[in-house]
Amino acid sequence: MLVPGGGPPRAMESPPLVIRITIPDGGAVDWTVHPAPQLLFRDVLDVIGQVLPDATTTAFEYEDEDGDRITVRSDEEMKAMLSYYYTTVMEQQVNGQLIEPLQIYPRACKPPGKRNIHGLKVNTRAGSANNSSSAVSDSLPSNSLKKSSAELKKILANGQMNEQDIQYRDVLGHGNGGTVYKAYHVPSGKILAVKLIPLDITLELQKQIMSELEILYKCDSSYIIGFYGAFFVENRISLCTEFMDGGSLDVYRKIPEHVLGRIAVAVVKGLTYLWSLKILHRDVKPSNMLVNTRGQVKLCDFGVSTQLVNSIAKTYVGTNAYMAPERISGEQYGIHSDVWSLGISFMELALGRFPYPQIQKNQGSLMQPLQLLQCIVDEESPVLPVGEFSEPFVHFITQCMRKQPKERPAPEDLMGHPFIMQYNDGNAEVVSMWVCRMLEERRSHQGPP
Ligand code: ATP
Ligand code: MG
Numbered sequence: 001m002l003v004p005g006g007g008p009p010r011a012m013e014s015p016p017l018v019i020r021i022t023i024p025d026g027g028a029v030d031w032t033v034h035p036a037p038q039l040l041f042r043d044v045l046d047v048i049g050q051v052l053p054d055a056t057t058t059a060f061e062y063e064d065e066d067g068d069r070i071t072v073r074s075d076e077e078m079k080a081m082l083s084y085y086y087t088t089v090m091e092q093q094v095n096g097q098l099i100e101p102l103q104i105y106p107r108a109c110k111p112p113g114k115r116n117i118h119g120l121k122v123n124t125r126a127g128s129a130n131n132s133s134s135a136v137s138d139s140l141p142s143n144s145l146k147k148s149s150a151e152l153k154k155i156l157a158n159g160q161m162n163e164q165d166i167q168y169r170d171v172l173g174h175g176n177g178g179t180v181y182k183a184y185h186v187p188s189g190k191i192l193a194v195k196l197i198p199l200d201i202t203l204e205l206q207k208q209i210m211s212e213l214e215i216l217y218k219c220d221s222s223y224i225i226g227f228y229g230a231f232f233v234e235n236r237i238s239l240c241t242e243f244m245d246g247g248s249l250d251v252y253r254k255i256p257e258h259v260l261g262r263i264a265v266a267v268v269k270g271l272t273y274l275w276s277l278k279i280l281h282r283d284v285k286p287s288n289m290l291v292n293t294r295g296q297v298k299l300c301d302f303g304v305s306t307q308l309v310n311s312i313a314k315t316y317v318g319t320n321a322y323m324a325p326e327r328i329s330g331e332q333y334g335i336h337s338d339v340w341s342l343g344i345s346f347m348e349l350a351l352g353r354f355p356y357p358q359i360q361k362n363q364g365s366l367m368q369p370l371q372l373l374q375c376i377v378d379e380e381s382p383v384l385p386v387g388e389f390s391e392p393f394v395h396f397i398t399q400c401m402r403k404q405p406k407e408r409p410a411p412e413d414l415m416g417h418p419f420i421m422q423y424n425d426g427n428a429e430v431v432s433m434w435v436c437r438m439l440e441e442r443r444s445h446q447g448p449p
Contacts (some may be wrong), residue, residue, distance in 0.1 A: 002368065004251075006275045007046070011081055016032050016033060017032070017033045017034070017082075017102065018030055018031070018032050018033075018037070018101035018102065018334065019031045019033060019044070019047075019101060019102050019104060020101040020103045020104070021047070021048060021051050021104055021106065022103060022104065022105045022106070023051070023052065023106075024052075024106070024334040028103075029051045030101060030445060031047050034215075036239060039078065039082070040075055040078065041072065041073070041074055041075045041077070042294060042432070043077045043106055044060065044072075044078070044104070045057060045058075045060075045293065045294075046294075048060060048106045051106075052106060053184075053189060053190070053191050053222075054169075054184075054191070054235055055106070056245040056293065057293075058073065058107065058293050058435075058436035058437075058439050058441060059071050059072060059073040059107045059436060059440070060072055060104045060105060060106045060107055060256040061104065061105045061107055062081050062084075062085070062102065062104050062105070063104065064084065065088070069105065072104075072108065073436060074429070074433060075429070082102075085102045104200040112214065112288060114197075123179060124394075135137075135347060136284060148211060154297075160233055161185070161228055161229030161230070161238075162231055162238045163231065163233050163238065164193060164304050165185055165186050165187050166183050166186070166192070166238075166240075166435060167183060167184040167186060168181045168183050168194065169181065169183055170182045170184045172247065173247075173248070173287075175195075175287070175365075176312075176318075176365065176367055177195075177197045177312040178195055178196050178197035178198065178236075178312075179196050180193055180194070180195045180196075181193070181194050181196065181227045182243060183240075184321075185228075185240075185369075191243045192228060192240050192241065192242070192243050192399070193240075193241050193242065193243045193244070193371065194238050194239065194240050194241075195238070195239045195241070196236050196237075196238055197236060197237050197239070197264070197308075197312060198235060198236045199236060199237055199311050200235050201235075201313070202313050205307055205311065206232050206237075208307045208370075209230075209237065209305050209307045209308045209311070210230065212304060212305035212306065212307055212308065212353075213227075213230050213239075213304060213305050213308070215277070215279070215304050216304055219273075219274075219277070221269070221273040222296065222298070223266050223267070223269045223270030223273060223297065223298055223299060224270050224273060224298055224299055224300075224302075224439065225241045225244070225272070225290060225298045225299065226241060226242035226298075226299040227239075227241055227242075228240040228242070229241075229243060237308070241300065242298070244290035244291060244292045244296075244298060245292050245439075246290070246291035246293060246438075246439065247290065247291070248286060248287045248288065248289060248290050248291075248437040249263070249286040249287070249289045249290075249291065249345075249349055250285070250286040252285040252349070252438055253352050254349075254350070254351065254352030255349045255350065255352075256434075257350065257389055257390060257393055258348055258423070258430060259430055259431060259434045260346065260349055260393075261393070261419065261420075261422060261423030262295075262298050262423050262427060262428075262430050262431050263289070263291070263349075263424075263431060264346055264396075264419065264423065265420055265423050265424045266296070266297035266298070267284075267289055267297060267299065267342060267346075268342070268414045268415060268420055269415075270297075270298065271299070271338055271342065271411070271414075272286070272411045272414070274299070274302055275335055275338075275411055278336070279302060279303075279304055280302075280303065280333065280335065280338055280339070281299065281302040281303065281338045281341075282302065282303040282309070282333070282337075283301050283302065283320065283322075283341075283342060284299075284322060284338050284341035284342050284345060285320070285322040285345050285366070286345050286348060286349055286447065288300050288301040288302075289345070291431060291435050292435065293432060293435050293436050294428065294438070295428030295429060295430070295431035295432030295435065296428065299430060318362075318367030318368050318369055318370075319368055319369070319370045319373055319378075320366065320368075320427060321343045321356075321359050321366040321367070321368050321373060322344050322366065323337070323340075323341065323373070323376075324336070324337040324340035324341060324405065325340070325376050325377045325403055326371070326405055328373050328374070328376055328377050329377055334405065335410070335411065336405035336406065336408045339400050339408040339409060339414070340400060340401060340405075340408065342399040342400055342414075342421050343396075343397050343400025343408075344400075344401060345398075346396075346397060346400075347382065347384060347397050347401070348398075350384060350389060350393070351384070354366065355382040356375060356376065356379075356382065358360075358375055359371075359372060359373070359376075365390060367412060371406070380403075381401040381402070381403060382401070383397070383398055384397050384398075390419075390420040392417070395417075395418075395419070395421050396417050396419035396420070399413075399417070400414075
């Protein structure tokens with residue numbers, strides 16, 4: 001029976017809430033939450049993420065009185081679960097029974113390794129109502145999680161990364177310059193994304209690249225991918241960054257406008273931040289916009305190191321189709337050129353296809369022979385179909401894709417545009433729920449892990 005609405009009854013607020021996270025290959029981790037009433041869905045996913053760092057968990061389940069599994073994937077459903085749980089606790093108290101923890105089952109997780117990477121103390125509790133053989137017990141309040149993540153960042157930063165500490169796992173994708181791996185950083189227990197780029201360059205140039213990358217340690221924005229360090233091994237550079245469990249936007253089909261609006265706000269904020277540091281992105285495109293199940297959107301692969309960009313360019317085949325017309329014509333590059341790429345990227349994400357029908361993806365990449373891109377220079381810019389999208393969105397794209405660079409919006413005009421203002425409401429849950437749903441759909445098409 002579910003008790004609708006409201007928080008737990010007052011009498012139940014004093015004992016701490018113990019959530020037992022069931023690990024798919026056996027065992028469980030007990031998480032003591034104190035105080036419990038403000039607990040959010042996101043907090044629970046964060047803790048599951050620490051317990052099962054290899055898996056991407058987008059939802060979890062609990063059992064009702066009939067043993068049926070009920071899925072939780074939002075704050076509303078969390079509230080319903082807590083109400084149900086507190087009702088059973090009350091019944092257990094009235095009957096003088098032992099209070100059982102709230103047992104939850106992370107959904108669609110890959111089995112974690114056997115490692116206890118967080119160093120939690122194993123505490124097999126004799127006489128516990130639960131008979132799981134390896135219950136791990138510790139207190140993990142959500143504010144201590146935030147602190148530990150900041151500490152990890154400190155440990156990881158400032159050149160402390162090295163090849164020996166990294167275990168490469170899955171390939172996340174291949175780009176023109178290199179390959180991105182999901183990797184495990186052994187000392188911190190953190191999952192990273194590591195981009196390996198083969199580069200045959202002199203030691204001098206390697207040093208120059210390392211010093212140009214220094215600025216990345218100073219980039220501190222929630223709209224920019226976290227940078228943990230870089231190192232050269234033989235003839236390749238490894239760039240270690242924050243892992244985003246939703247991946248890049250190029251693999252999502254047509255994104256609904258209310259989700260895209262929130263994503264656009266984050267991208268505009270990320271670009272504005274970079275421009276404020278006098279950094280031009282130079283490679284704005286959907287594959288360089290990353291999302292995660294927390295609903296965060298972050299930019300990656302911006303050109304902070306001229307030397308790195310030049311060295312990679314030598315191995316490039318073709319020209320990037322998101323480039324502004326002036327750049328295709330070999331003219332000067334500026335903030336306005338990033339704004340064009342922003343416009344064309346969001347037009348593609350809204351339509352679910354590249355806006356110029358004559359330009360087709362070539363093996364998943366939009367690197368094209370230069371001649372094919374001449375239509376971007378010669379033709380009128382495409383426009384979003386008015387009936388299908390809101391007037392502010394159509395206007396936003398049209399402005400970003402003006403052929404004349406100076407006619408495109410300046411940074412402050414982007415932030416003040418009605419489309420951006422409308423969706424600048426801090427509602428990360430819209431993106432979070434959409435990412436979770438898309439990942440679940442993708443998984444159900446792929447079958448079990
Ligand atoms: P290009 O080389 O033309 O820029 P690209 O951006 O697709 O193309 P990469 O930057 O090498 O190529 O990235 C390859 C793929 O790896 C991306 O498309 C993205 O899906 C994935 N990826 C990159 N960085 C991360 C990250 N930090 N977290 C999760 N996935 C990532
Ligand atoms: Mg990229």
